[in-house]
Amino acid sequence: MGIHPLKDAFETSRRAFLRTGAATGGGLLLGFSLAGKGAARAAAPAALNTYVRIAPDGWVTIVAKNPEIGQGIKTMLPMLIAEELDADWEKVRIEQALADAALYGRQFAGGSMATPLHWDELRRVGSAGRQMLLTAAAQSWSCPVGECDTTPGVVRHAASGRTLAYGALAQRCATIAPPELATVPLKDPGTYRIIGKSMPNVDGEAIATGRQQFGIDVKVPGMTHAVFVKCPVFGGKVVSANLDEVKAQKGVRDAFVVKGGDALDGLLDGVAILADSWWVANKARDVLKVEWAEGETARQSSAGYAEAAAKLFEGEPQAVLRKDGDAAGAFAKAAKVVEAEYAYPFLAHANMEPQNCTARVEGGKVEVWAPTQNPEEGRGLIVKHLGVKPEDVTIHMVRCGGGFGRRLNNDWMVESAAIAKQAGRPVKLVWTRQDDIQHDFYRPAGFHKLKAAVDGEGRLTALSDHFVTFGQGEGFSRSAAMSPVEWPARAIPNIDYGVSKIPLGVPTGPLRAPGSNALAFVFQCFIDEVAHAAGKDPVAFRLEVMGAPRVLASPAPTPPGGRPPVGYDMGRQAGVLKLAAEKAGWGRKLPRGTGLGCAFYFSHLGYFATVIQATAARDGAFKVDKVWVVGDVGSTIINPINAANQVEGSVIDGLAHAKGQITIENGRTVESNFDDFPLTRMNEAPPIEVHFLKTDNPPTGLGEPALPPVMPALCNALFAATGKRIRKLPIDTADLAWS
Amino acid sequence: MAYTIQVNGQGRTVDVDGEMPLLWVLRDELDLKGTKFGCGAALCGACTVHVDGEPVRACVTPISAVTGKVTTIEAVGATSVGKKVQAAWIAHDVPQCGYCQAGQIMSASALLAATPKPTDADIDEAMSGNLCRCGTYTRIRAAIKQAAGLPVADSRET
């Protein structure tokens, strides 16, 4: 990769850039910059990738490629580069990347994938930079590279005691061919100075002092504020609206109908109201009257789905999901058969920062400032609905006030762009909390009818599940499918999993630990029931079903471009469960009304186990006394202070599933704010103890896998406390009353 | 109509509807965006500011009703309590997404100004109106204790 003349655009920043590439076509490249006018100039063509710049004063700028949603990635990914670059973390500045897949590859916050996808690559980027600095120093000292070494921010020649700061070497680096990423050396983990050390959030101070900009804080010249009113029934169309009356409201600049399409995850019909202040625009909704064509979905309701599920449970599943061995035979021979039905509701994401986006559409170009988890999906929507080319859309990824999967969908992004285009001026669209709760892509509800066979020795011999979920034909509603390897499949010989589907007009989507966040509740509570029926301790019974430490084979060969197959390591799973039980003092005697419950789960490559102590009053009102969590996410906890924060947050988030639900009536969402869609509050937040079990495996992500075991651990603790089984969420405390 | 209010030690005049909540006056009229919108209904605390030192939900406080001195997250660090609270927040690495934290810091500063050595029950009482969707409560509790000069260990642990 050669050195290229600097583009004029960069001159304005009074920085000359020296960039050099280590790979082409979406690969990784380094860049080194030099400040000052007379500096040598070079720049990469637009398709090049760049992560690192070093200024003459030694400050290192590292680009954070992924969206920041509170998972700490803006701090963590640069740590990987800085470690192998041997940068001085105190002299590192972090810069948020633009959304540019050609430069950075995929940029998204989802699936807890950032660690597994970048652990190797970004350390190599850092190492390549260090190699170039070493070469540059060796050249200026006319000595072999092998005689040079680094300390943070400095290359030294031990034999002569000479040193050169990185800042002094950056210019020379521009003339050095970058090494192959695949062959650069990586540090011995025992020598890490940054990885494995707690590095506080790089935006922590800006946040604490109110200076941090979130999406909702964006301001562009000439901007107006907008609200967008959609049909309360999902996908409903505008027939007519009293726009003149709305426009006559004091301070309202404009009001118009935006025509959308039919896809629930695209641009939908609605009325935009624009004013110089958001509050004025929103207040004008009071006089807005819209006649909607509500469509078929208006006939759907949560009660209707439950009825449909009950009907489906009377018959055989519509399709087989997995069949191993002879479950029917095992049931016939069982000493005990345990049967139970479980159900869980739709859930909203309720990011603390309501959905919002700022857009400018001018001369066929679209520019958006978007708190997004998934910019490329938004670009696609804008291309589709505004008829522009992908390269004409610029996406600034602004810090998100929470993600949780909601901002993988970019409906609000295309809305802001469509409104800005129609308005002919830049627009900041902000949703109300009601808009946010009532126009979400919900965690799908689900229904399970389970049956387990236990033999004369109290061993689990067969398990069957009839899963009623949502979808039509071959397809499932988004995030509404279940994996055929749901544990204990592959651990026991006889499995019968079947599935039936109900058509759904309500949009669904991934909520933190999608699928797992509900399936863990069902399977880890049911296994607890079976343990009790078998007369065994719930921890010991789980370990017995896991069996010998071994890897349960991955389900299926990976489709082209899909994720690599993942086995399920029973040894790692048992390891975290045993340690969680030990930390919690499992088995200790507790007064009636207080109990310990456990659960484990494997998701997003992370092995977790949770023990909860909970206390229920006689009327069933309960409190979580304490939570112990043990996680195995591999050999290295990259940023321990943030890792613990993610786990603590997952527990608090998971506990909210005890009381939250989204109810559909007449095709619309009933709940509208934090009074009827409650989250965990300070007075309900228990002490949380977090431990990591380090094992010799590559590091994996932490945004999600700690969440799934929380709810089953709580329900199992409440059973231990009261003898009452929770099989339906949210928890109705009346069901827990005991005497 | 025109309203003059004291914000962060300065007289500021805005010409708006008297019903406009202080939150939107701060954010859209005065360009003080540190105070956040979360619910608009006094349910989440993201919009918490101080009026004469008391924590107030700016989203339900009409501008016409504001007579006292308003302090926002941008200026709370000028008070010794606010400064300590902010420092403790940074030291404990409290924020995840950070969106709720301005409101949390304003509530915590008001708590410590009134109750310099709060108990866990005092913390529950003062902070339960502030939601944190990311679930940073254990750290918020620890940071409040640190700012108060109390032992940080969670006395509620079993």
Ligand code: FES
């Ligand atoms: S925005 Fe004021 S309390 Fe939520």
Ligand code: FES
């Ligand atoms: S840090 Fe995200 S809502 Fe509190």
